[in-house]
Amino acid sequence: QVQLVESGGGLVQPGGSLKLSCAASGYVYRLDWYRQAPGKQREWVARISGDWTFEYVESVKGRFTVSRDDARNTMYLQMDNLKPEDTAVYYCNAAHIWGQGTQVTVSS
Secondary structure (H helix, E strand, C coil): CCCEEEECCEEECCCCCEEEEEEECCCCCEEEEEEECCCCCCEEEEEEECCCCEEECHHHCCCEEEEEECCCCEEEEEECCCCHHHCEEEEEEECCEECCCEEEEECC
8 A cells, every 4th residue: 555754844934835745655646635733623635636636625725736746656735825823734645544744833
């Protein structure tokens, strides 16, 4: 089964940007990004499919962008104009397989 490894999280000021990566051990047709803030349920954030269709939760539309590099079996989540409410552990998911998560903290 595929394995997923996220990277790219960190601490950023409000209005800043981060780019998360999700490296897969093999080809993934559809990948979802989720996040979980402290004390909250895990929330679906975005999806990218192999036909380059995208979907986003309303709260990140216009700020987050998903992309993929199939040569590297890697998917990306570009996050711009970050807000404190974007603070969470971000996970990628494919075929019911989860990565380990990467922490994103937006704070001044």
